Amino acid sequence: MTTTANPSDYSAARARLLAEPGRGGAQRRAALARLADGWLTELFTTAGAPPGTALVAVGGFGRGELSPRSDLDVVLLHEGPIDGELPERIWYPVWDGGVALDHSVRTLSEARAVAAEDLKAQLGLLDARHIAGDPALTASLRSAVLADWRATATKRLPELHQLCLERAERHGELSFLLEPDLKEARGGLRDVVALNAIAATWLADAPRDGLDAAAARLSDVRDALHLTTGRATERLGLHDQDQVAAHLGVLDADTLLRQVYEAARTISYAGDVTWRAVERVLASRSNRGRRVSRLAFPFSGVGRGAGAVARGAVERRPLAEGVVEQDGEAVLAQGARPAQDPVLPLRAAAAAAQAGLTVSYATVRRLAAETKALPVPWPDEAREQLITLLGAGEACIPVWEALEAEGLITRLLPDWERVRCRPQRNAVHTWTVDRHLVETAVKAAAMTRRVARPDLLLVAALLHDLGKGWPGDHSEAGEVIVRDVAVRMGFDKTDTETLALLVRHHLTLVDTATRRDPDDPATVDLITKVVGTLPHLELLHALTEADATATGPAAWSSWRASLVDGLAARVAAQLAGGSSFPADADPTAEEERLAVEAARTGGPALSLLAQSHQDAFSTEPMGVELTLAVPDQPGLLGTVAGVLALHRLTVRMASLRELDPVGAGPVLLLSWTVAAEYGELPEAARLRADLRRALDGSLDVARKLAERDAAAPRRRGIATPPPVVTVAQGASSSATILEVRAHDAPGLLHRIGRALDAAGVRVRTAHVSTLGADAVDAFYVTDAAGRPLGAEHARDVATAVQTALG
Template structure:
C-alpha cells in the first residue's frame, strides 16, 4: 500500500515540475529538469524535499529560466532542494565528491531534453564504475564515521531509519556498490528490506507530521497499527530485524569489496573457482568459507558448526549460500552431541571478533535454530535497562567476544564460553531472568553432551551471574557477611574464578560505564576476598582505614575538604567535628554541586567524623564545596527545598536486609536517579538519631540502587522496631 502511495506522490511531484517547466516555455533541446536522490528513485516520503537539478549543455544560456521554474514550485508549498549546472559541471562535481556521485546514480528525467538526461545518466554510471576502486574506500570511511556517530538501527533506543547503520542510507550505498559491477549483493533480499524500511519511514513521517526519520518510544503502538502488526513489541522486532538484515548485507558486501580491492586489477581469472581446503568438507574460495566438492552434508551432522567455526577463527565470511544449503541438507545433530560438535561450538564462541559476522550469517539463514533453538527467546529482544547499548541477543554475542579474551585466566574455558552464551537466555519473561535461565541452561548444556558436573556448573553460573556485580557495588566489602555471601553461594574457587571472568565479560559487553575502573576495583577486590575464604577457610581481614592527620588549623566549627584525582573520577575526603547529620550535610554539599556520588565510607576518629566519597566527576574544586557546606550549616541554603522528591512514575522501594550484616542494619533503597537522593535518605536518618556507617551507591540505567549500613549513634545494629521506623522515614522522605 505505501509503495503505491510513494508512486502517487512521485507522479504528483512530476506533474508539478513538468507543468512549471512547460509554463515557462522550457526548451526541448539542450536543457533538462532531472530528479536526483530519493525523488530520483521515485521514493518520496510524505515530507520529503524535491531534489531537482536544471541541467544544460555547455554554452546554452538559460537567462531567467531557472527562477521562472522555481517560483511556482515554492508557491505550491513544496520543500525544494534545487541547483543549476552544466553537464561538465555535473561531471566535475561528481569527481570532487563521492556523495554527489552517489546521488547522481539515481538521475531520472522529469522535463525538457530526454537525450540530455540519458547522456548525463550514462556518463555518471560510467564515471562511477571507472573510479570505483578509488571511490569505494572513501564511501566506506564516510559510512563508518556515520555509524560511530549515530549507532546501529537494530539496537538504538530511538532508531533513526535513515542514518543509522542498517538504515536507508546504507541500503542506498549497497545499490551504489552493486552499480560498480565489482561485487554482487543478494538483490531480492536487499530490495525487500529496503522497501519495508521505506514503508516504516512513511508512517514515521505521517505520525511526526514532519520530515523526521527517528522513531520515538511513543510511536511504536501507532506504528504497529499502521503496519498491521500485533503490538508495539512486534513493531520493534519488525524494524530492528530489517535493520539487522541490511547491516548483515552491508558487512557482507564490504567484505567482498575488500577482497576485490586487495587483488591486482587484471588478475588471470581461473575458469573454475580456486578452493583452499581448510577442514573436512570445508574450503576457502574468494575469501569466503564454502563446502568443498567432497562435502557430504546429509551424513555429516557437524558440518555446519565446522564451517562456522573455521570462518570465525579466520575472520572471514561464512558464505550465506553455504549456510542456507547446510540448513536444508545437513543431518541433524544427535542428542547428546558428539564430542566434536561440542568442541567446535566452544571454539566458535571463543573465536573473538570474528564471531560477530559469522553469527549474523547463522541468524539470517536460520542456521542457529539447527543447534540452538532457544535463541529465539532473546532474538531482537530489547533490554529493559537503558544502560545496555545492544539488544539482548547482540549483547550475548558481545559477551562471548569479551569472554574469549579471558579464557586463559580460568581452568574451564569451555564452561566459561557456554555460560557466556546462555547467561541471559532467561530474559523476556516475567520471572527474574537469572532464575528463569538456570533450567534452560541446564537443558542446553545436557543436550550439548557436557558431563553432569559441568552441566551443574554452567547452570549455577547462569543463575548467579549477577552476584559479584550486585554485591560488590551495593554491600560493604569490610563486612564479613559480604564475603561469606559470595563464597557460600559459589562454593568452590573454580566456580568463583569462572564467575569473575563472566562478570567482567558481561559488564564490558553492556556499556563502557559498566566496567569503569571504580566498578572493576570493587568487583576484583570482593572476588579476591571470597577466593581467599574459599582457599583457606579464613576471610582476609577488612581493609583497615589508617587514621588521617587532622589539620592543625581545623577548629571545631570548620571542615577539611581535600580532593584527589583517581581513575574515572575523584576521591573527596572530609573531616569535621563528629555529629549526627554530618553525613547528610556532606551529601547535600555534593548534590548542590551536581557531583555524582558512587560510594561513601564513614568512620569516627576521636572527636572527628571522617568520610571518603568516591565520585564520578574528574574536576572538583574543594573551595566551592567548602562554600556550599558553609551555606548549608549556616542555614543560608536549605537542601530540602532544592531536593524535594518529585512525582516519579514508580514509588521508591526501601527494604531492610537482615541477612546482609550482623554488625549493622542494612537498608536498601531503590529510587529514580536524581540529585539529592543520598541527602534525603541521610537527613531522614539523622532526624531519627541513626548513624550511617557506610553507603554504597550504584546506578542501573534510570534507577539509583543505594545501600546504607546503619547503627545506633551509641553503636550497634538497630532493633527490628527501629529498623522499621528508619525504613518508613526514608520511604516518606523520597515519596
C-alpha cells in the same frame, strides 16, 4: 490524480492522497512521486522552458519513492544558454508551497564534471529519471553518468566504501540503537543506495534475498515517522515509537524495533558480503590475480564473506575436516558432504573464526540448505566446535552474523529466537539481548586463562540472558532454560548444574558486592554458600566481569571492579584448601599389562586403538586412544607429544602417571585421546614406528617440527590471551603442581614437555585437557630426587615454561 501549478492545489491533492484509507507503503510513495511529477511538469511548462531543456528527478525522487516529508531533488538540464529567470519561475512556486527543494541547473558536461568531483552528486545522478522537457537530454545524462561510473569504478568504489565507514562511525549500527537513524546508520536506507550503486558498476551485486523487503520495511517506518511527527526526521525517537507502531498496526514499540533491527541486519549483512566481493574483484584487477594486503587496501574491516573468487589460480589451504581457506574466506572442501555431516556448520565456523576469517556467503547458504539438524544430545565434536568458535573472541562476531543471517543459529539453539533482535530499554545497555550475549562471550574469551573450565565460562556467557525472552525474573527463567539447553548440547549432569548455577547467579556477585558490606562475614558466607567451590567462584567472577563490560561503559567501573574483586578474594580465602585436580583412576587391565611389559623388557610398550565414536551421520573414526608404557626417561612427555604433532594429531585429553607394577622400578604410563586436525587418521603402524624411533633417539622430533613450521605458509590468525603458567600453592604435599592455561596450538604439549625437561624437573603426573580452543593442563613435578620444588625453584620453572610458550 492531477493538480495545477498552484501550490495550494498541489498541497490539497497531496493531503487527500495521504488521507486515503488503505493507501500506504511503496504504493503511496510511488503515488506521491507521480503527484510531484505532474505538478513539476506543469510548473516547467508554465515557466516557458525552451527546447533543449529537461527537468530531471534524482536521488530518492529519481527512484520514484517519496516519503511524506521527503525533499524534491531535481536538476534543470539544458544544452545551451537559457533565460536566467527560468529556474526561479520553476523553484519559487515550490518554495511558496512550503515544499523542501534541492535543486541545481546544469549542462550535460557540467553535470558530469560535478559528478566526477562529488561522489554524493554522482550517486544521486545514478537514479536520474525524466520528468519534463526533452527526454533525449535526460537519456544522454543517464547514459553518460552510468558510463562514467563504470569506467571509474576502481577509483570510486573505495571512496564510496570509506564514506560508508565514516557514516557508520558517526551514526552507529541501526541494528542495536534504541533511537536509530533509519537512513544514515549502518544498515539503513543509505546503505541500500550504496548497494544499488555497486550493482550499477556490474562488478558485484548484493545478495538479494530479503533485501528489497528489508528496505521497504525501513521506508514504511520512516513514512509513519513523518506522518506522526509532522517533520522530515529520520531518527526514530523513543517518544515517537508507540505512535509509529500504532500507525503501522504493530503490536507495540518493542515489536516495531525488532522489525527495524531485523531489516537493518539484512541490509548490513548484504553490505558485508558485497563489499567483500568488491574487494576481491578490485584486488584481482590491480594485482593480476594476487591478493593484496588488507593494510594496503581501503576495504579493511569488512572481512565478511561473499562467495566469488578472484580470477586466476586460487590456493586452497586446509583449515579443518571438510573446510579450507580460499581467497581469504573459509569455504567447503571439494569432498565435503553437508547432508552427511551435521557438525560441519560449527566446524567451518570455528575454523574460520580461529583463523581470523569468515565463512563465505555461498558456503553459508549451502550449509543452511543441505545440513541436517544435530542429533540430541549433540555429538561431543559439535559442543567442542561451538566452544572453539566462542573462544575466538572478536573474530567470532562476523562468523556468528553470517550463520545467523541464514538461520543457522536459531536452528542450533531454538531458544535464541526469543532473544534475537530483542531491544533492551535501558540506557546502560549498548546492545540488543542477542548481541549482548555474543559480546559477553567475546569478553569472556579474553578471561579464559582465569578459570579451570573455559568451556563452561564461554557457554554460560552465551546463554546467561536467555531468560529475557520469557516472563518473570530472567535469571530464574534462564536457569530453567539453560538446564534444557545444556542437556541437549551433551553436557553431563555436573557441568549442567554448574551452567545452571552460573546463569541463575550471574548478577549475584556484583549485586552483593555493591549493596552489602563486603567486610561482613555474613556477606562472604552468602557467596560461599552460592558458589560452593573455588572453580565455581572463578567462573562466576569471570562471568560477572564479562557480562558487565559487555553491557556498556556505564555498567562497569574501577569502583565496581574493586568491590567485586575484593569480595571474590575473601570468598576464595574461605574456600581455599582443596585441590581442583582430578584424582588418578585405577589402571585398566590393558594399562597394567603394558606397564608390566615395559618393566620386564626395559623398552616401550604401545597400544593404539582407533575409536569410531560413530553416530547416525558418520562412520569415520573421530579419535585415537593411545596408551604408552615406558621406563622413566628424560623428555618423555615432550618427545611423545612431538611425534603426535608431526602426525597432525591434536591432543584432546592426556594423562601421565607413575606405576611400579613388578617392583622393578617406575614405569610411566601415558594415556592419550587424540584427533586428526583434518584428513585421515595416521596408520597405526607408522605412528608406532615413529614413536619407537623418537624414544631411541633416531628421530629428531624438534628438528622435524621446526622444518615443517618453516616450510608452511604463514596464515593470518587471531589475537589470543597470552598463556598463563602458575604454581598451585598447597594443592599437593608430594609434588609441585604447575597449571598451564594457553591457546591450543599444534605442538603445544611438545613445547611444554621440552621446557620442563630443560628445567631439570621430573613430571610425575599430568592431566591435560583441550576445551574448545583452550588447553588447561596440570603437571605434578618434582626435583631429581623426587621432592616437591622449593618456592623459588617452582617460580623459575613456571617462568621458563611461560617463556617457552611465548
